Amino acid sequence: MDGEQLTKDKYEKIMDITKRRGFIWPSFELYGGAAGFYDFGPLGAPMKKKIIQKWRQHYVVEEGLLELESPTITPEPVLKASGHVDHFTDVMTECKKCSASFEVTELVKEETGDDIEGLSKNEMENYLKEKKITCPECDGKLGEVYEFNTMFRTAIGPKEDRKACLRPETAQTIFIDFNRLQRIARRKLPFGVTQIGRGYRNEISPRRGVIRLREFTMAEAEIFFDPDDPSHPKFSQVSDEKLRFWPSENQEEKSRELTEKTAREALDEGIVCNELMAYHLAYAKKFLISLGLPEDSIRFREQLPGERAHYSQETWDMEVKSEKFGWVEVAGFAYRTDYDLSQHSKSSGTDLTVFTQNGDDGKKVLCHVVEPSYGIDRPLYCILEHAYTEDDGRNYLKLKKDLAPIEAQVFPLVAEEELEKIGKSILKKINSTGIFAEYDDSGSIGRRYARADEVGVPFCITVDHRTPDDSTVTIRERDTTDQIRVKIEDLPKTLCKLLNSEIEFEQAGEKV
Ligand SMILES: [Zn+2]
Known part of the structure; x- marks a missing residue:
């Protein structure tokens, strides 16, 4: 079997598990489906919530950023001011014969492997002609190459006279609410505001499964700072973090070489624009590691000038290596300057500066912004791919224990009334402490372990013939299949500690 075949098989195995066991599947299947939309099933939905919960822990609780939740339907003037009405576009072309639509840069990447993002429309059209690229379908x-605005359009009210769009990013309401938010932040710079929620992009022809969605969950943070002082008070805590960069110069020279630098070196050598950006790249890498993604699967790619969003002066994509999709962008870090605040200030006629006091000196500051912006759906796929493990004829999802959708499973060893009764009372006790556990009594114990492994259940609890005598049960760990015995009364506490990695498995009970 060659490498490519192996990868393809692995992808198919993962997708089989995600659909069959209920992580993710294509939406609207009964009605023929709709490309770019996915459902998160009974295991995918809780896992996604756990990723979001970790993100909140990282950015809201520990980093101290404020949180905002706004509507996803946005009146058009907001997006006119933000530049999205004019610039949130993809370049497309249509087949003259079968009229299929294609996003030009994606089509070219698929057909030739070349990245032509950043070329002008004319250059793209010439490129297609030169390379004699035709419709991959027929x-x-x-046909000709033109720009297509990828915002979903809608209208507000019964007469539909107020134009609106589904938001393409969560950021805009943070800028619009700036005056309220800066007062809540007591006008101290830098301060940041996050928003987690749905974003929309009417992709021309999404064909990369869960990687290219038309409706997706975003988690964004806008960090407001005085352009004269882009320092971060906690930079020293991350300054030694090693990051792998793929700067735009290397890409332009067609060099695949990555430059490894600490956050401090990247700042001092001018690879990144300022300390806040350097801080947030390092902080973001730590977040991905906390999700269980391996260090060597993470890199930072600088966007080329032609591919950057209209509001950005410097953008880094945090990418995760996927066997199926190559390097996948899971977050973008844009230096948005004062672009958005100044646009909304002009457009609404409202002063959006901060008055900061430093001793006797006070000054008005139009804040600049560094923006970490994550998609939550893509990391979920990447985590599943990296977690999928085959060894010794066993396959399991090696998920971080605190990301596993089912946290524990309870089994009676055999179908006997007494064991079943104890098993069900254990389940009730565990569930009442907030642990998401399930009961499974169908098939052999081996099959039940295999089913639990397949979806990454970290701990399986078995009620066996010793249980009625001494009130103990076994706990089996997913990754090692080692087992320990613990007292039923200690079970909820012990499981909690194990799930939070507060104790080692071997120390949690008597080895079996
Ligand atoms: Zn065609």
Whole structure:
């Protein structure tokens, strides 16, 4: 079997598990489906919530950023001011024969492997002609190349006279609410505001499964700072963190070489624009590691000038290596300057500066912004792919214990009334402490372990023939399949500690 075949098989195995066991599947299947929309099933939905919970812990609780939740439907003037009405576009072309639509840069990447993002429309059209690229569906001729605005349109009210769009990013209401938020932050710079919620992009022809969605969950943070002082008070805590960069110069020279630098070196050598950016890249890497993604699967790619969003002066994509999809962007870090605040200030006629006091000196500051912006759906796929493990004829999801959707499973060793009764009372006790556990009594114990492994259940609790005598049960650990015996009364506390990695498995009970 060659490498490519192996990868393909692995992807198919993962997708089989995600659909069959209920992580993710394509939406609207009964009605023929709709590309770019996915459902998160009974295991995917709780796992996604856990990723969001970790993100909140990282950014809201520990980093101290404020949190905002706004509508996803946005009146058009807001997005006119923000530049999205004019610039939130993809370049597309249509087949003249079968009229299939294609996003040009994606089509070219698939057909030739070249990255032509950043070229002008004319250059793209010439490129397609030069390389004699035709419709991948029917080999027909491709038409002219034009820009397509990828915002979903809607209207507000019964007469539908107020134009609106589904938001393409969560950021805009943070800028609009700036005056309220800066007062809540007591006008101290830097301060940041996060928003977690749905974003929308009417992709021209999404064909990369859960990687290219038309409706997705975002988690964004806007960090407001005085452009004269882009320092971060906690930079020293991350300054030694090693990061792997793929700067734009290397990409332009067609060099695949990554430059490894600490956050401090990246700042001092001018690889990144300022201390806040350096801090947030390092902080973000720590977040991905906390999700269980391996260090060597993470890199930072600088966007080329032609590919950056209209509001950004410097953008880094945090990418995770996927066997199926190559390097996948899971977050973007844009230096948005004062672009948004100044646009909304002009457009609404409202002063959006902060008055800061430093001793006797006070000054008005139009804040600049560094923005960490995550998609939550893509990391979920990457985590599943990296967690999928085959060894010794066993396959299991090696998920971080605190990300596993089912946290424990309770089994009676055999179908006997007494064991079943104890098993069910244990389940009730564990569930009441907030642990998401399930009961499984169908099939052999081996099959039940295999089913639990397949979806990454970290701990399986078995009620056996010793249990009625001494009130103990076994706990089996997913990754090692080692077992310990613990007292039923200690079970909820012990499981909690194990799930939070507060104790080692071997220390949690008597080895079996
Ligand atoms: Zn065609």
